[in-house]
Amino acid sequence: MTSLLHNLENNEAILLMYLADELSAEDRAEVEHMLGSDGGMRAELERLRALHDGTTAAIGAADAGARLPVSEGVAVRRVMRMMRQWQIDHAQAPPPEEPLRELRFPWWSYPLTTAAAVLIAFLVWWGNRPDHPPRRVANFQQEPPSGPSDLHGFRQEVAGQMLLDSYDTMEEDFARMVVNQPVDSLLERLKMSAEMRKTDLDL
Amino acid sequence: MGVTATPNLTPSVASAGNGVPEPPTDEALLELLRDGSTSAGEMLVKRHCQPLLRYLHRLVGSEHLAEELHQQTWVSVMDHLDRFDKSSASGGFKAWLFRIATNKANDHWRSSGRDKAAKQTLRLVHADEHAPDASHRMEGSEQEAKLREAIDRLPQNQRQVLMLRYYGNLKFVDIAEMVGCPLNTALGRMHKAMMKLKQIMEQ
Numbered sequence: 001m002t003s004l005l006h007n008l009e010n011n012e013a014i015l016l017m018y019l020a021d022e023l024s025a026e027d028r029a030e031v032e033h034m035l036g037s038d039g040g041m042r043a044e045l046e047r048l049r050a051l052h053d054g055t056t057a058a059i060g061a062a063d064a065g066a067r068l069p070v071s072e073g074v075a076v077r078r079v080m081r082m083m084r085q086w087q088i089d090h091a092q093a094p095p096p097e098e099p100l101r102e103l104r105f106p107w108w109s110y111p112l113t114t115a116a117a118v119l120i121a122f123l124v125w126w127g128n129r130p131d132h133p134p135r136r137v138a139n140f141q142q143e144p145p146s147g148p149s150d151l152h153g154f155r156q157e158v159a160g161q162m163l164l165d166s167y168d169t170m171e172e173d174f175a176r177m178v179v180n181q182p183v184d185s186l187l188e189r190l191k192m193s194a195e196m197r198k199t200d201l202d203l
Numbered sequence: 204m205g206v207t208a209t210p211n212l213t214p215s216v217a218s219a220g221n222g223v224p225e226p227p228t229d230e231a232l233l234e235l236l237r238d239g240s241t242s243a244g245e246m247l248v249k250r251h252c253q254p255l256l257r258y259l260h261r262l263v264g265s266e267h268l269a270e271e272l273h274q275q276t277w278v279s280v281m282d283h284l285d286r287f288d289k290s291s292a293s294g295g296f297k298a299w300l301f302r303i304a305t306n307k308a309n310d311h312w313r314s315s316g317r318d319k320a321a322k323q324t325l326r327l328v329h330a331d332e333h334a335p336d337a338s339h340r341m342e343g344s345e346q347e348a349k350l351r352e353a354i355d356r357l358p359q360n361q362r363q364v365l366m367l368r369y370y371g372n373l374k375f376v377d378i379a380e381m382v383g384c385p386l387n388t389a390l391g392r393m394h395k396a397m398m399k400l401k402q403i404m405e406q
Contacts, residue, residue, distance in 0.1 A: 004376075004386070013390040022374050048394075056399045058404055059369055062256060062350040069266035072252050078270075079248045079277045084241060086281045201400075 003027055015045050017054055162190055229296035230289040237284050242340035248277065253302055258301065258370035261354055262308050262362060272311065274306040294377040301371040302381050305363065312359070361396035364389050 005027040008014045017023050018031045035042050068075070103110075227235075227243075229250070235243030255276065260269035281301060287299055323404060360382065367378045379389035 007386070008390070009387045012394050013387050016390050016393060017375060020375060022376065031310065051394075051401060053399045054370060055365070056349055058346070058400065062347045066255065066347045068256050069260045070256070070270040072249070072256075075252050075256060075270060076245065076248050077274060079252075079274055080241070080245055082274055082278060083244050083281060085243070087239060143399075166240055 005030060011041055011044055015048050016052075018045070019049060128170065129164070233284070233287060233289075233296055241294050251297065254370040254372075255300065255304055256258075257306060258366050261370070262305075262368050263311065264351070264355060268311065272304065272307045276300065279303045279307065293380065294373055297380070298369060298373050298377045301367060301373060303369065305381060308363075319346055319353055350405055352401075353400045355405060357399055360384075361392045361399070364392040365396040365400075368393060 003024060003026060004017065005014065005023065006073060008017060018028065024033065035045060070078075227246070229247060232243040232247045232250075236247065252273075256269060258271050259272045259276075260266060263272065280300065283303075287296065289295065354365075355363070363382055363392055364378055367373050367381065368375070371378075373381070375389055377384060377392070379386045383391065384392075
């Protein structure tokens with residue numbers, strides 16, 4: 001046991017600890033040595049002993065003449081009822097739930113990734129969608145017209161389509177306008193267009 | 204000069220002698236209670252019922268409240284059964300039990316506020332004194348009334364130390380730790396409490 005004696009502030013504290021028998025054997029021997037040589041300390045010890053005895057006797061006498069706040073039997077019964085209930089509750093208690101599996105990434109990253117994927121898919125679609133409305137393409141697979149008037153119309157349409165392709169930015173209305181022009185005029189325009197292209201490429 | 208320490212006046216559990224089997228220790232009973240033995244729990248409750256009830260009664264001054272706190276103390280014991288470690292707990296199970304009871308009383312003082320609690324206590328004490336069967340109660344004795352008055356007039360911190368020492372039979376070192384003050388302070392409070400009690404009882 002470590003020495004407490006030198007941590008005690010005054011004689012009252014030392015003597016109370018001595019009376020309570022809470023000092024180590026060495027400390028007790030030291031206190032008894034002090035008591036043997038100090039009459040004042042001995043008197044103080046007797047005063048504290050009388051005070052302690054008087055207090056405990058007073059409380060004991062008062063308790064002997066006083067009933068408990070509730071009879072012991074009733075108090076024990078009530079506590080036992082509560083204790084049994086506690087045991088029942090804990091026996092029936094469901095096993096503790098397993099903690100939720102921890103996510104590898106922060107929870108907010110999942111909706112964010114989904115949104116980003118949707119956005120990228122949209123942009124890819126947007127970038128690859130056709131710029132112009134589908135062009136009217138002459139159906140070369142169809143049977144060529146048989147009669148001279150039909151042949152003329154067919155040639156006109158093919159020439160118009162070729163001119164339309166050569167310009168590449170023509171609107172459909174303009175195309176309609178040019179295809180209604182005579183075939184020779186269209187062929188002339190077609191030739192001019194080809195020459196202009198060639199010049200552009202040479203430059 | 205025969206200097207001897209005053210023996211502890213608080214009645215303790217009967218010790219073994221004359222071939223009578225030694226009663227199980229508190230710690231052994233607690234182990235059994237942990238394993239679900241209700242009878243071990245009952246033995247523990249019975250063993251500490253009187254001092255614990257009286258301690259709480261003296262501390263809070265109300266019979267009703269003392270009984271309520273007594274039950275709360277045991278509920279708390281059940282809730283924290285696994286936390287009690289006899290090897291590390293200073294003062295053993297009894298000190299632990301009184302520590303819980305003290306905390307319950309402190310919680311009560313804190314939650315209701317000192318003034319409110321004091322008023323309630325006064326009202327309950329008053330009601331008790333004027334109850335129809337008060338004349339049949341031993342607590343109506345002059346000594347008990349004087350002691351109750353004296354204890355009521357003690358500051359809460361002095362009352363706590365005195366009651367823990369008397370009813371809990373706890374060491375001053377444990378009391379100091381329990382109420383959260385230095386050992387010298389606890390000894391000083393004990394001395395002042397005994398002096399005031401003596402003074403009031405002699406009036």
